[in-house]
Amino acid sequence: MRGPWPARTATYFVLTLLSVTMLFPFFWMLMSSLKDATQIFQVRLFPSKPTFDNYLYIFFSKSSRFPQWFLNSVIVGVSTTVSVLVFDSLIGYSLAKFRFPGKRVIFVLIISTLMIPTEMLVIPWYAMSRALKWVNTFWGIMYPGMISAFGVFLMRQFMMAVPDDLIDAARVDGKGELMIFFTVVYPLVTSAVAILAIFNFIGNWNAFLWPLIVVAKPGMFTLPVGLANFSGEAGSDWHYIMTGATVSMLPLIVVFLIFQKQIIRGIAMTGLKG
Amino acid sequence: MTLAARRTATAYAFLALPLVFFISVRFGPMLYMMAMSLTDWGLLRKVLRFVGFSNYATIFADPVFLKSLSNTATYAIFGTPAVIVISLCLALLLDNVHGKGRSLFRLIYVLPYITPLVAVAWVWRWMFETPPLGIVNALLVGIGLPAREFLNSPTQALPSILTVNVWVDLGYCTTVFLAGIQTIPRGIIEAARIDGASARQILRRIVLPLLLPVTLFLTVIEGIQFLRIFTQVYNMSYQASGGPLNSTKSAALYIYQKAFTDFNMGVAASASLVLFVIILGVTLIQVRLFDRKLEY
Secondary structure, eight states, X not given: OOXXXXXXXXXXXXXXXXXXXXXXHHHHHHHHHTSOTTGGGSOOSSOSSOOOHHHHHHHHOTTOOHHHHHHHHHHHHHHHHHHHHHHHHHHHHHHHHOOOTTHHHHHHHHHHGGGSOHHXXXXXXXXXXXXXXXXXSXXXXXXXXXXXXXXXXXXXXXXXXXXXXXXXXHHHTTOOHHHHIIIIIGGGGHHHHHHHHHHHHHHHHHOOHHHHHHOOSGGGOOHHHHHHHHHXXXXXXXXXXXXXXXXXXXXXXXXHHHSHXXXXXXXXXXXXXX | XXXXXXXXXXXXXXXXXXXXXXXXXXXXXXXXHHHHTTBTOOTTOSSOOBOTTHHHHHHHTOHHHHHHHHHHHHHHHHHHHHHHHHHHHHHHHHHTOOTHHHHHHHHHHHHHHXXXXXXXXXXXXXXXXXXXXXXXXXXHHHTTOOOOXXXXXXXXXXXXXXXXXXXXHHHHHHHHHHHHHHTSOHHHHHHHHHTTOOHHHHIIIIIHHHTHHHXXXXXXXXXXXXXXXXXXXXXXXXXXXXXXXXXXXXXXXXXXXXXXXXXXXXXXXXXXXXXXXHHHHHHHHHHHHHHHHHHO
């Protein structure tokens, strides 16, 4: 970096100090998860006798439902992401590359749903789920998120950059529209697809309000709902709570480290949320 | 069939299911909600009665609802500027760091943003514990300051939750700001420097004005974010109550409790419409304000 050394040092000092603030809670969570029921009450940075018993408890004890919740979250996260990818790219493609009456209205209609906050919709969603017997089911958790308006916007932007000539050439070759979509268009927008997939997975993995409402059976909880419930009942078993928190973060940290470039790019590009 | 007609048919075929989705899972429920706010809708009730605006009268006469509104306002009014200002400063600092250092810092700052809010909330709850358990209090006592009640105190609980939320969103805003800074053509800044502009002048006259659109975007997003605050409050207040003494209860939590603890759906529906109008109004005002500034 440029500039005189005092400014440089000050910059690094501030940035490092803040990094410590950002990282410390994660460090403390991890350390707390390695302490047993007695050590947890001693405020010491590192456990005097680190133990993996908490993890064994969370993963293998009969009374722990974490493995089930983990599996539920994976099912919900993967299914909704696949659905969003298929539908959003199809919608984005239609809106970017086809000319038909009502196109603009449909686009505005879809984008305007971004303005409706989830808090407003959960109550009617719940009424709907009760009427259709979707309460306590995977479908009940997933159906409101099967298509993402934000993803439509993203995919449309990227699809517009696909050259029309390429699509027309494929049409001249006699390929069907779906075939063209999957073999010609899709490969050209993989970076957008990756960003959408990652953010949708993260969003669904972290979702709390709706799964909290639609699921009452502990066996059907997703990880965040399970963790909230478990922690609320665990009282002073902070070593278990912190282990549960660590476990619920683990897959995301892995996703984050693998796809950090796409994640940073995705945030920078559009400011992704919801 | 003509070519154009066939294309139209294809597009509608692709769009049919999604349109059904958006109508039945977004617009339909919203209209349903508006209608239901005028009834005595309850989960345990068989017959619906039209009650006019009496649900609205009920919530505005409910001190808890008013408290939750003022809490929500406090979250937004203090939280939004805090996130924006701090992340802007951070982005400006990060802009001076090059290469690996920048990506590493940015990576660290974004970490809280992508981790599950529920887990983050419980980690902070653990850190805010009363002495001798909580690490934050241990630190305070360690440097000679008095211990604090944090989440157990009616005056400190809301600021504590607010701080955690700022901590969560900081990396996101920093990343967006940094991307915004990088779109500013270096030539403009170099030219100003050659003309003898000081670093401060460059910042005030060039960088900040050019960052206005990004700032608007982030202010709107963060404003909405704070107005909708739920998960943090639910997980960080004792028994998910929004306590102590409703001091942290947000409008979203009030709606949740009315609907799913009291099963008073009609009241919850009207409260959620009030929240919706507030979010919409605040967003529009922000866009207006910034638009005026963008014009010159």
